[in-house]
Amino acid sequence: MNIKYQMLAVGFIAFALIFLQPAYAFSCLDNDSNYYQTKGLASTPQLNRDLKKTDAGKCVIDPKATFAPYKIPSYADLKSVYFDQSKSTRKSTLSSNANQGNITDSIGNDATTELDRLIYVNGSVTITGNGFLNAKPVIPIIIxxxxxxxxxxxxxxxxxxxNGGLVxxxxxxxxxxxxxTQIDAVIIAQGNIYTAGSGCSHSSPVSSQPLTVNGSLITLADDKTVKFCRKLDNNSEPAEKIIHQPKYxxxxRNLMSDTLQKWSEIQ
Incomplete structure (x- = not known):
């Protein structure tokens, strides 16, 4: 793209961000004869049942309020939408705890028909062997x-x-x-993610080698986090390195995607 048009695009985005007016919230007065009504689409996730104010006692009085129908999903939400309701014919269920052998057997080897793979394990998954998935087709796999x-x-x-990736x-x-030392995957968890063994903590780090994740580490619950608890013998490199992979x-796009809608009221 020509550098001139790149600068024009960046300038347009900056202009939109600077001059886009947000919807304002003001305190509601129950005894005020001119009690404010919500004039736009409320952008608060905690709307009072009378549809006039938020649970915090605020009213949206701006005539334009954006609404984005999105919240951080839970594990149950993700499984329901992207496995249970998936129209893919290339999905399978393992009824108990699984290891890398069970998973690789359920994937198959035909790269011409296995364009992607969805696997549900009704239990825990343990990866202990070397070369997990190395002999399998390079395809998108979600477990x-x-x-x-x-x-x-x-x-x-x-x-x-x-063309391939693991989630x-x-x-x-x-x-x-x-x-x-290396994980090529996106990991999304309802619970904590421990980088140096179960129950490790940042306050008591574990001496280890550097860990590189080519993907992402994501926790869903408000009270759960990624526990970065490795330490190295030197301070010249990070103990954990997360390298984002835009290819995902x-x-x-056909396995784990949704439509984001944005509404505004025009008067």
């Missing part, structure tokens, strides 16, 4: 597990490919062994 995920060995899958959607905690926005 749902309603319990914990334990990673005891490196996961080196489709790191240099734009774990975890209903419990994620426990990454302190000796693991493309390869998951």
């Amino acid at each position: 749902f597990t309603n319990n914990d995920l334990t990673i005891n060995n490196n996961i080196d899958f489709a790191h240099n490919s734009s 774990f959607v975890v209903g419990g905690n994620v426990n990454i062994h302190k000796d693991v 926005l493309v390869i998951l």
Whole structure:
């Protein structure tokens, strides 16, 4: 793209952000004869039942209020939408705890028909062996597990490919062994994500090797976090490195995507 048009695009975005007027909230007066009514679409997630004010006692009085129908989903939400309701014919269920052998067997080897794969594990998943998925087609793979995920060995899958990728959607905690140094995956968890073994903490870090995640680490619950609890013998490099992979926005567009709507009232 010509640099002139790039600058024009950036300038337009900056102009829109600077001059876009937000909807304002003011205190509501119950005894005020001119009690403010909501004139726009309320942007608060905590709207009072009388539709006049928020639970915090505020009224939206601006005639233009944006509304984005989005909230941070739970594990149950993600499984319901992207596994249970998925129209994909390439999905399977494992009825109990699974290891890398069970998972690789359920994926198959036919790259011409296995364009993607959805797997649900009704239990925990443990990755202990070397070369997990190395002999499998380079395709998008999403694994749902309603319990914990334990990673005891490196996961080196489709790191240099734009066509394949691995996503774990975890209903419990994620426990990454302190000796693991590479994970090529996006990990989404309802519970905590521990980078140096189950129950580790940032206040008591564990001596280890650096961990590189080519993907993302995401926790869904408000009271759960990623527990970065590794330490190195030197201060010249990070103990944990997360490298975002934009390819997931493309390869998951048909498996884990939704429509974001934005409404505004025009008077």
